[in-house]
């Protein structure tokens with residue numbers, strides 16, 4: 062069996078409470094041993110001096126546009142971005158064409174991921190047929206075909222009765238229902254309601270579009286016992302609502318997009334359509350509230366919402382498609398929060414690996430002996446720029462394009478195999 066020995070790095074594994082300079086031995090596709098000064102003459106050695114060794118990151122929210130819009134991204138280019146960003150497992154959103162509302166599309170997505178063999182690409186099934194919000198998908202068949210959760214992301218579920226039924230199925234199947242919480246009638250525009258919409262005259266998206274739907278869905282989770290996962294949370298009051306329902310014992314988890322922890326609505330003035338995303342960048346006080354909630358633990362995990370678009374789809378703010386690519390920028394953004402002492406490095410790894418793995422019940426997100434050898438090795442200090450040479454996406458839509466970043470993945474291992482090595 063092939064052996065890989067990662068030496069001289071600092072292992073950070075929140076699942077075991079480890080932050081220590083120890084070696085990590087991999088045998089085949091599993092973690093064999095974590096110990097001081099491991100000697101194994103047959104192993105291929107990776108020198109991780111000055112680097113952090115952590116369980117591979119898990120992203121619960123990516124758009125790989127495959128099938129249907131592969132000019133923006135496909136499962137191969139998306140997987141390359143993922144491993145370059147340190148992610149070894151991603152959950153592919155179902156707003157593809159056709160959508161992931163049938164077992165054969167779900168099987169296509171996971172089989173493509175397996176065929177390229179860089180990272181696991183786990184399909185999210187739709188909540189409703191065609192993402193139309195009217196008729197529930199066949200959850201049993203989709204789960205059987207490998208779907209790890211259900212969501213109509215991009216088209217929030219407007220009907221309360223549909224959401225109620227979905228959560229009933231969730232409690233029966235033990236699979237989370239994820240919702241992009243925004244009420245359509247209160248989110249017709251492109252910027253957050255307030256100063257920016259008044260200044261620019263652009264149509265707005267109200268924070269209460271998000272907050273009312275979070276409250277509705279939490280009430281439904283409370284009544285049904287289903288597991289609700291709130292996608293890309295953006296407002297301070299949304300945090301308050303989730304805290305309230307968690308304290309009541311409701312099965313609710315939530316994710317935040319790193320960009321919402323870094324940028325506020327003002328970015329729109331300098332970056333224009335590149336700063337357009339749904340839900341939109343919010344106010345400074347919301348960014349601060351999200352950061353506080355990360356530290357406290359009200360926010361469960363980080364998810365990139367990697368949303369590639371072609372340049373011509375990012376023309377004018379009001380007509381541009383929302384979303385930013387994010388798989389390669391997530392680590393530098395999160396490390397900035399560590400540097401600013403918003404969160405610890407251990408908490409960061411938890412948010413990007415252990416916690417998201419737990420939300421969908423995976424056995425990854427840990428370096429425990431016997432678990433899958435999914436490992437990221439990164440240099441928290443290395444400075445770099447996302448540009449034509451370093452970008453693996455087919456798209457370039459991020460306000461961080463060409464800007465200095467700090468923190469870079471040096472190796473990513475999936476099931477014991479090196480699937481990414483910097484500059485190779």
Ligand code: NCD
Nearest residue numbers: 124214215338339368383384
């Ligand atoms: C996403 C996309 O482009 O598919 N865009 C976005 O602004 N977040 C859809 C979504 O996640 O809602």
Ligand code: ZN
Nearest residue numbers: 214215241339
């Ligand atoms: Zn969404």
